[in-house]
Amino acid sequence: MSFSFSRTTSVYGGAGGQGTRISSSSSPRGFNPADFLDPSADEKTTMQNLNNRLASYLEKVRSLEKANADLDQKIREWYESRPDVTFDHTIFLETIKDLRNEIQLASQDNAALILSADNAKLAADDFKLKYENELAMRRPIEADTSNLRKILDDFSLSRSDLEINIENLNEELIILRRNHEEEMSLARGEAGGQVNVCVDAAPSMDLMQAMTEIRQHYETVTEKNRKELESWYETKTATVQQEVVTQNEDLQNSRTELKELTNTLQRLQIELQTQQSMRSHLDGELEETQARYGDQLARLQVTVTSLEEQLSQFHANIANNKREYETLLDVKTRLEHEIAEYRRLLDGNEREAHSK
Known part of the structure; x- marks a missing residue:
């Protein structure tokens, strides 16, 4: 019987809220369940290989479980280090609402x-x-x-x-x-x-x-x-x-x-001078208000842009974590299926040995 199986697993833990990534790839080569049912094969060699392969799979399962635990720990640490990051976007909506109200009031004053x-x-x-x-x-x-x-x-x-x-x-x-x-x-x-x-x-x-x-x-x-x-x-x-x-x-x-x-x-000259002075004063106030609210609007726009970028990055991190979690679940499911297949083959071999 010829049997070979290779699997590579890498665990990468990001820092600063950039997420944790786990990549896994498997490529079975020459695996065929019929090899375990071939009566001409050496049963001891087959069982030894099967035990070795099962031990390797169990080791890899433990390694993946440890990597998953490390990933969960890193995710918990990331959330603990960023307590203000939450799925509740109410604070961002309230901030945007306040900024819009300030912009509207500034426009009305202008x-x-x-x-x-x-x-x-x-x-x-x-x-x-x-x-x-x-x-x-x-x-x-x-x-x-x-x-x-x-x-x-x-x-x-x-x-x-x-x-x-x-x-x-x-x-x-x-x-x-x-x-x-x-x-x-x-x-x-x-x-x-x-x-x-x-x-x-x-x-x-x-x-x-x-x-x-x-x-x-x-x-x-x-x-x-x-x-x-x-x-x-x-x-x-x-x-x-x-x-x-x-x-x-x-x-x-x-x-x-x-x-x-x-x-x-x-009297008209005095009133004219007064109106001209008032107009100059109002023009100065208008320019000052436009400059002040222009700066405020620029700062608020920068703040809104930064919050939107943080929100987009947060959504991207959530989506990335979701994809990685789904990848881990897929790997876990495939391993469980393979283990069940090995158990089925072992049970079949044992029944065949008892029947002989």
Whole structure:
């Protein structure tokens, strides 16, 4: 009988959670159960070979059981060294959920900051438009004020000219009165000389009457001119004063309106500067928030990627351990089948020996 059987077994224990691997290969060569039933074979030699082969198989079984025990011990040690590694993925799911909530809150804060910046920009544009409108309204009012000042200056010059004319007319009136008095004195002197020369002359009465009429005429004309001049002066003065009052009121109103517009312009400028400062502040906060949350998101993404890699490696280790365990079970099953076959052959040989 020719019988040969070779089997190689290797045990490799990984470290750091990389798993434990057992590889086994068998290659039967020249094994045939009919050899044990051949009546021409030497029974002692057959039994010796069978015993040797059974002893070898039992040794290999013990070696595999020891390797399996070592593997179980290494698996237990690996789990004991990594107590946080478990099949419960709840902690990873909770962490991912928290990270997603943080990302969502960061996105909401970012959107709120962008909305605030946009509102501040719109408010700044509105104030800028109001400022431009107020500035456009201020320019024609300043032009009107300048024109009113020129008109007021013209009225002041006209008033000065009228006052000078009134003074000149008063001086002319005084001169006329003086001349009239001198003429009247001269006329009285001439009339007196005639009376002294011609006492009983009748025409002297007519001369006195004529002088009286002339005097009355001049006095009437003078009084009329004086009254007309005074009336003209009073009318012109009243007109000028009324115009001056009106212009002063218009000027005062213009000044008040210009002051209000100036105050409004200053207020709008202050509000514009405030809005611009607020916008700059919000832009800075937005950039800072984007940078901060960008860094946080990057770190969180790295953490999530690391956790996913660890989870994938953990699943791979579990699958590898499962495959190795199945390999061991397969080896154990095949060995049990071979041992049962040997026992069956031994029982057959014993029955055949007893029958002989």
